[in-house]
Amino acid sequence: MENSIIKSQAYGKDRVRIVRVVRHADGWQEIADYSVCVLLSGAAFESSYTKGDNKLVVATDSQKNTVYYLAKTLAADRVMVPEVFASEVAAFMVKKYSHVTTCHVKIITKPWERMKFDDKAHPHSFYREGKETRWTEAFVTRAGEGLTVKMNSGFYDLEVLKTTNSSFTDFWRDELTTLPEMADRVLSTKVLCQWTFVEDKLEALQQTSFDSIYAGAKRNTLDALANDPRAWVHASVQTTLYIMADRILNDFKAVDDVYYALPNIHYFPFDLSKFGLKNLQADAEVYMPIADPSGYITATISRPPKGRL
Numbered sequence: 001m002e003n004s005i006i007k008s009q010a011y012g013k014d015r016v017r018i019v020r021v022v023r024h025a026d027g028w029q030e031i032a033d034y035s036v037c038v039l040l041s042g043a044a045f046e047s048s049y050t051k052g053d054n055k056l057v058v059a060t061d062s063q064k065n066t067v068y069y070l071a072k073t074l075a076a077d078r079v080m081v082p083e084v085f086a087s088e089v090a091a092f093m094v095k096k097y098s099h100v101t102t103c104h105v106k107i108i109t110k111p112w113e114r115m116k117f118d119d120k121a122h123p124h125s126f127y128r129e130g131k132e133t134r135w136t137e138a139f140v141t142r143a144g145e146g147l148t149v150k151m152n153s154g155f156y157d158l159e160v161l162k163t164t165n166s167s168f169t170d171f172w173r174d175e176l177t178t179l180p181e182m183a184d185r186v187l188s189t190k191v192l193c194q195w196t197f198v199e200d201k202l203e204a205l206q207q208t209s210f211d212s213i214y215a216g217a218k219r220n221t222l223d224a225l226a227n228d229p230r231a232w233v234h235a236s237v238q239t240t241l242y243i244m245a246d247r248i249l250n251d252f253k254a255v256d257d258v259y260y261a262l263p264n265i266h267y268f269p270f271d272l273s274k275f276g277l278k279n280l281q282a283d284a285e286v287y288m289p290i291a292d293p294s295g296y297i298t299a300t301i302s303r304p305p306k307g308r309l
């Protein structure tokens with residue numbers, strides 16, 4: 001056992017729930033609701049694993065306290081955007097503790113929607129509805145006299161469905177194939193989308209329009225599915241995935257690559273022929289949702305090397 005070595009290690013505090021409220025003088029208020037994970041790593045922590053030496057261990061409770069401390073002391077615009085807040089927390093940890101090599105901070109947002117009455121937004125009342133979850137993670141690492149940062153952002157659980165303009169035909173067939181070709185079908189998936197950023201310098205990265213990229217990624221995902229004719233002509237979910245990612249890369253030069261995971265949630269026409277009813281192919285109107293097993297399509301789409309900033 002004592003001959004074993006530590007290949008990798010990190011420790012910290014997970015599920016730090018924090019709500020930050022910004023109160024403006026005119027009565028308008030804003031809210032950010034996060035679940036934060038902070039992880040510290042570095043060679044100096046190895047002795048806490050191998051020798052029971054805790055002298056350099058920053059208690060996970062102290063890490064939790066730091067999240068709340070920074071949420072209070074940072075300017076509101078450094079907290080209300082999750083990418084900026086994650087990078088601020090990570091950078092603070094690396095700067096404060098010289099024995100920390102890397103701090104990894106992941107934030108999952110818990111969005112609130114502002115209430116509206118007679119089409120007028122309420123200044124301080126919100127409600128929560130089912131929707132996708134936005135998240136981000138920042139890795140800030142000591143590099144000589146400075147810091148480098150790697151950041152990923154994205155969303156998951158965006159559930160979508162369209163009732164036509166999707167097909168699956170001309171696929172490989174052999175003696176194990178039972179799936180019929182479908183010239184038109186219901187297409188449904190629960191989207192996971194994430195993107196990485198080109199910039200790796202902290203201050204420059206923090207100037208990125210993170211909210212615009214998030215909104216644009218969601219818009220392109222939905223628009224490609226519903227309105228892009230290239231996703232109608234070509235049969236596969238793979239093609240739809242590529243179109244979604246390509247549009248994001250074209251719209252946002254700050255994004256380096258885009259990853260999608262699209263489980264294909266099947267809706268099969270229910271065979272009603274035994275009751276004298278037609279409900280297959282062009283006559284399909286009644287469907288049976290099948291949760292398991294499901295197709296699962298993934299890809300990471302990147303811009304060509306010459307297109308990188």
